[in-house]
Amino acid sequence: MRIAVLGVGLIGGSIGLASRDRLGARVVGYDPDQGILDRALELGAIDEVAPSPAEAAAGADIAFCAAPVRELPGLVEAALAAGGDAVVSDVGSTKRELVARVAAHPDAERFIGGHPIAGAESAGVEHARADLFDGARWYLTPSPTASGVHYDRLQRAIAEIGARPQAIDAESHDRLLATVSHLPHVLANALVGQAVAAASEEAERLPEAGPSFRDATRVAGANPRIWADIFASNADVVAAEIDAVVERLREAAAVIRSGDRDRIYAWQQEARSARARLMEGARTAGPLRELRASVANRPGTLAELALALGRAGVNIEDMALYPAPDMRTGAVTMWVAGDAEAERAADIVRGLGHSVDIVSEGQ
Amino acid sequence: MRIAVLGVGLIGGSIGLASRDRLGARVVGYDPDQGILDRALELGAIDEVAPSPAEAAAGADIAFCAAPVRELPGLVEAALAAGGDAVVSDVGSTKRELVARVAAHPDAERFIGGHPIAGAESAGVEHARADLFDGARWYLTPSPTASGVHYDRLQRAIAEIGARPQAIDAESHDRLLATVSHLPHVLANALVGQAVAAASEEAERLPEAGPSFRDATRVAGANPRIWADIFASNADVVAAEIDAVVERLREAAAVIRSGDRDRIYAWQQEARSARARLMEGARTAGPLRELRASVANRPGTLAELALALGRAGVNIEDMALYPAPDMRTGAVTMWVAGDAEAERAADIVRGLGHSVDIVSEGQ
Numbered sequence: 077m078r079i080a081v082l083g084v085g086l087i088g089g090s091i092g093l094a095s096r097d098r099l100g101a102r103v104v105g106y107d108p109d110q111g112i113l114d115r116a117l118e119l120g121a122i123d124e125v126a127p128s129p130a131e132a133a134a135g136a137d138i139a140f141c142a143a144p145v146r147e148l149p150g151l152v153e154a155a156l157a158a159g160g161d162a163v164v165s166d167v168g169s170t171k172r173e174l175v176a177r178v179a180a181h182p183d184a185e186r187f188i189g190g191h192p193i194a195g196a197e198s199a200g201v202e203h204a205r206a207d208l209f210d211g212a213r214w215y216l217t218p219s220p221t222a223s224g225v226h227y228d229r230l231q232r233a234i235a236e237i238g239a240r241p242q243a244i245d246a247e248s249h250d251r252l253l254a255t256v257s258h259l260p261h262v263l264a265n266a267l268v269g270q271a272v273a274a275a276s277e278e279a280e281r282l283p284e285a286g287p288s289f290r291d292a293t294r295v296a297g298a299n300p301r302i303w304a305d306i307f308a309s310n311a312d313v314v315a316a317e318i319d320a321v322v323e324r325l326r327e328a329a330a331v332i333r334s335g336d337r338d339r340i341y342a343w344q345q346e347a348r349s350a351r352a353r354l355m356e357g358a359r360t361a362g363p364l365r366e367l368r369a370s371v372a373n374r375p376g377t378l379a380e381l382a383l384a385l386g387r388a389g390v391n392i393e394d395m396a397l398y399p400a401p402d403m404r405t406g407a408v409t410m411w412v413a414g415d416a417e418a419e420r421a422a423d424i425v426r427g428l429g430h431s432v433d434i435v436s437e438g439q
Numbered sequence: 440m441r442i443a444v445l446g447v448g449l450i451g452g453s454i455g456l457a458s459r460d461r462l463g464a465r466v467v468g469y470d471p472d473q474g475i476l477d478r479a480l481e482l483g484a485i486d487e488v489a490p491s492p493a494e495a496a497a498g499a500d501i502a503f504c505a506a507p508v509r510e511l512p513g514l515v516e517a518a519l520a521a522g523g524d525a526v527v528s529d530v531g532s533t534k535r536e537l538v539a540r541v542a543a544h545p546d547a548e549r550f551i552g553g554h555p556i557a558g559a560e561s562a563g564v565e566h567a568r569a570d571l572f573d574g575a576r577w578y579l580t581p582s583p584t585a586s587g588v589h590y591d592r593l594q595r596a597i598a599e600i601g602a603r604p605q606a607i608d609a610e611s612h613d614r615l616l617a618t619v620s621h622l623p624h625v626l627a628n629a630l631v632g633q634a635v636a637a638a639s640e641e642a643e644r645l646p647e648a649g650p651s652f653r654d655a656t657r658v659a660g661a662n663p664r665i666w667a668d669i670f671a672s673n674a675d676v677v678a679a680e681i682d683a684v685v686e687r688l689r690e691a692a693a694v695i696r697s698g699d700r701d702r703i704y705a706w707q708q709e710a711r712s713a714r715a716r717l718m719e720g721a722r723t724a725g726p727l728r729e730l731r732a733s734v735a736n737r738p739g740t741l742a743e744l745a746l747a748l749g750r751a752g753v754n755i756e757d758m759a760l761y762p763a764p765d766m767r768t769g770a771v772t773m774w775v776a777g778d779a780e781a782e783r784a785a786d787i788v789r790g791l792g793h794s795v796d797i798v799s800e801g802q
Contacts, residue, residue: 146700195650255637260655262695263626265710266687270680272713274618286556291654292623297711304704307695315696317633322688324629325681332625332670333678337509341667347628348660350635 077101077233080136080162082129082151084116087167087192088142089204092121094237097206106132116201129154133162138233140190141166145305149177156183163226165190169253169302170309171217171246179219185375188230189217189246191253192239199299207238214239216382217246224371224378224406228397231382235394242392243382254313258306262318264296364393364411365418369425369432373399373406381408384428390421440464440596443499443525445492445514447479450530450555451505452567455484457600460569469495479564492517496525501596503553504529508668512540519546526589528553532616532665533672534580534609542582548738549589552580552609554616555602562662572602579745580609587734587741587769591760594745598757605755606745617676621669625681627659727756727774728781732788732795736762736769744771747791753784 079095081088084107095101105122106129107113116122126132133139133155141151145168152174155164164187168174171189178187194212214234218227231241244252271289307314331343371377378397385392394411412418418434425432442458444451447470458464468485469492470476479485489495496502496518504514508531515537518527527550531537534552541550557575577597581590594604607615634652670677694706734740741760748755757774775781781797788795 252637255634256652259633260630260651262688262691263630263655264651265707265713266684266691267623267626268710268713268717269687270622270684271618272716273683274615275717286620287558288623288627288658289619291657292626293714293717294654295651296714297707297709300704300707300711303707304700307703307707308698308700311695311698315692318688318692318695320636321629321633322685322692324632325625325685325688328625328629329678329681329685332674332681335671335674337667337671340670341663344628344660344663344666344670346660347631348663350628350631351656351659353635354631354638354656 077138078136079103079233080126080132080139080155081105081122082132082139082141082155083107083143083147084112084121084201085142086195086199086201086203087208088140089116089119089121089201090194090206090208091140091142091167091237092116093119093204093206094209095233096120096123098237099233101137104132104136112201116204119201119204121201121204130158133158133164134160136160136162138162138230139164141168144302145170145174145309148174152178152187153181156181156187159183162186163188163223163230165216165230167192169257169306171215171249173309175217175219175246184219185221185223186226187219188222188227188379190230190234191215191217191249192234194239209234209237209239212239214241215249216241216243217249218243218379218382219246220379221375222379223375224373224397225399227378227382228395231395240391240393241395243379243386245383245387248387250310250313254310254317258310258314259317259321261295261298261303262314263321264293268293268296364413365415366435367410367412367418367421367425367432368435369408369410369430371406371408371430373404378408381425381428381430384424385410385421388420388424390417390424392421440501441499442466442596443489443495443502443518444468444485445495445502445504445518446470446506446510447475447484447564448505449558449562449564449566450571451503452479452482452484452564453557453569453571454503454505454530454600455479456482456567456569457572458596459483459486461600462596464500467495467499475564479567482564482567484564484567493521496521496527497523499523499525501525501593502527504531507665508533508537508672511537515541515550516544519544519550522546525549526551526586526593528579528593530555532620532669534578534612536672538580538582538609547582548584548586550582551585551590551593551742553593553597554578554580554612555597557602570601572597572600575602577602577604578607578612579604580612581606581742581745582609583742584738585742586738587736587760588762590741590745591758594758603754603756604758606742606749608746608750611750613673613676617673617680621673621677622680622684624658624661624666625677626684627656631656631659727776728778729798730773730775730781730784730788730795731798732771732773732793734769734771734793736767741771744788744791744793747787748773748784751783751787753780753787755784 079101081092084105092103103122104124104126106126113125139155139162148168192214234241399406412421422432442464444455447468455466466485469489476488502518502525511531555577597604762769775784785795
């Protein structure tokens with residue numbers, strides 16, 4: 077297998093290391109900065125250097141574009157323009173803008189957006205690690221016309237380098253990430269601003285901050301270049317999330333201002349239940365069950381299937397597509413944890429008009 | 440030395456363990472729950488049990504009231520009513536309500552409010568530790584009439600059990616804590632509420648949350664009984680903090696909604712600088728310098744001194760009061776890190792009308 081990494085920073089470098097280590101792949105790297113490429117070679121994150129994005133992508137099975145969000149459209153288009161059969165993906169933190177832009181490309185069916193929920197304190201290929209993605213969710217945003225063979229190749233490679241791929245449409249991705257990532261960053265920024273203002277009123281020095289403050293502000297002012305891009309490319313949704321949280325805070329202020337212990341207690345208890353639900357959502361349960369579905373092997377079928385399962389929150393532990401010899405139909409196998417989850421998955425697959433069987437363990 | 444602990448939970452139990460361990464004190468405990476007292480004896484958090492708060496406080500040098508905020512006024516008053524010479528303190532998270540209430544007590548000069556910035560994931564004497572307060576800030580809120588001898592005894596014991604005492608007036612304490620503790624809890628609650636709402640719109644299951652979300656929501660819905668008391672007893676200030684953060688969030692929404700990368704970049708950069716200032720505030724610097732001041736030994740002098748230094752953010756590493764034989768004047772020695780800090784401290788002490796010398800190392 078041949079993997080192209082376009083942009084060799086923390087994420088690109090880690091994809092390179094993991095691909096060599098776990099896929100036995102040959103990794104070709106491109107980066108506008110020659111010094112970074114030299115260092116990536118030294119560190120074993122890439123096997124060879126390509127002088128341009130197109131030359132890196134040519135002949136690759138998968139090309140990962142791992143540049144800041146605003147540079148991704150150009151990079152993806154350059155990779156697609158190289159021709160060949162590479163599935164072109166990316167690792168950007170927002171997806172709508174990119175997916176909409178690439179949709180117009182003649183080879184759009186070879187593009188599948190991606191976003192690994194992984195990172196580290198420090199940026200740069202120096203900090204790249206082969207195990208960076210172990211156990212991490214890796215969102216994939218296939219468009220309705222994405223090729224099943226390419227989707228399968230990409231999700232399989234991602235699973236093999238240790239991550240857990242899950243399909244989601246670009247709009248849902250950007251909304252969810254606005255809530256669980258972009259909004260926490262905005263709140264952290266507001267909180268440090270408030271603390272600095274409070275300190276200048278109260279004392280010449282800042283107060284000793286407790287653990288709740290440190291936790292809440294850890295990401296305040298995160299890399300401004302990267303985050304300006306993320307906020308700008310998801311501006312409407314993030315702004316709407318802020319509006320919504322402002323409403324919640326107004327309600328909280330009214331509850332607290334009342335000084336009514338019972339009312340405050342009920343509000344605090346509600347937050348406790350919400351957190352418990354969120355924690356519960358993170359559990360996985362039960363032994364693996366295998367589902368086998370027969371599907372038409374045409375663009376979009378596998379993407380549609382993966383998206384429907386992702387939308388329902390079904391956790392696909394593993395997935396594989398086996399095209400039939402005539403290449404017109406195919407078998408999809410999926411592994412899902414737990415009997416209830418397997419039944420739910422089967423219902424969804426049937427709902428899309430495919431036949432499906434749940435295969436018992438040992439079969 | 441004899442220490443009374445009224446309320447033997449995580450904090451009270453840890454004060455007991457640390458007092459036995461590091462002060463060589465005999466610790467007498469009171470708790471309304473006999474089972475907790477039995478367990479505290481087993482764990483060595485107390486040496487003996489008293490049947491009432493007054494009987495625990497009688498004959499003690501220091502009585503720490505370590506109950507939930509709403510029970511503190513009654514407990515402090517019971518401890519003062521026991522008579523004797525005990526300095527009565529507490530460990531509540533808010534201070535105005537308690538300090539105002541106790542001010543009317545005839546023995547108010549023996550009461551000095553306190554609040555250690557320490558805690559643990561789990562409550563209860565089972566989780567008490569002798570090292571819980573190591574390096575932790577411990578705020579003290581002496582009233583203007585607090586006795587210097589009692590203040591000195593209390594701050595010295597707190598320093599010996601490993602914490603770093605700092606004087607602050609009750610109003611400033613409650614404002615600062617509203618910003619660095621109560622507000623982060625409110626934001627965490629709002630964020631989990633938002634995430635649950637987003638999840639029910641978007642999918643049947645919740646999305647995989649990134650580290651920024653986990654950090655930002657760790658304290659959501661914290662112990663509702665304790666937090667209802669904290670919010671209720673600091674309601675006006677917390678509500679005002681929420682109003683202020685709502686204004687900041689409205690501005691943030693406007694900046695982001697503009698989609699203007701440069702403007703968003705500048706806003707993100709501003710948060711970065713604010714966070715850097717907060718981090719910088721946490722540093723300490725320079726070798727210890729000793730200050731010796733002569734003061735009148737009357738109620739309030741030491742409290743006034745400690746409060747003025749605390750207000751200016753001077754970090755007193757250690758402090759001791761030596762009453763003169765006539766008991767009408769006294770010498771206060773203070774240790775401060777760094778020459779500049781020592782000069783600043785000396786200016787403040789002089790500004791209060793006391794004579795002061797900075798003693799060089801080795802003298």
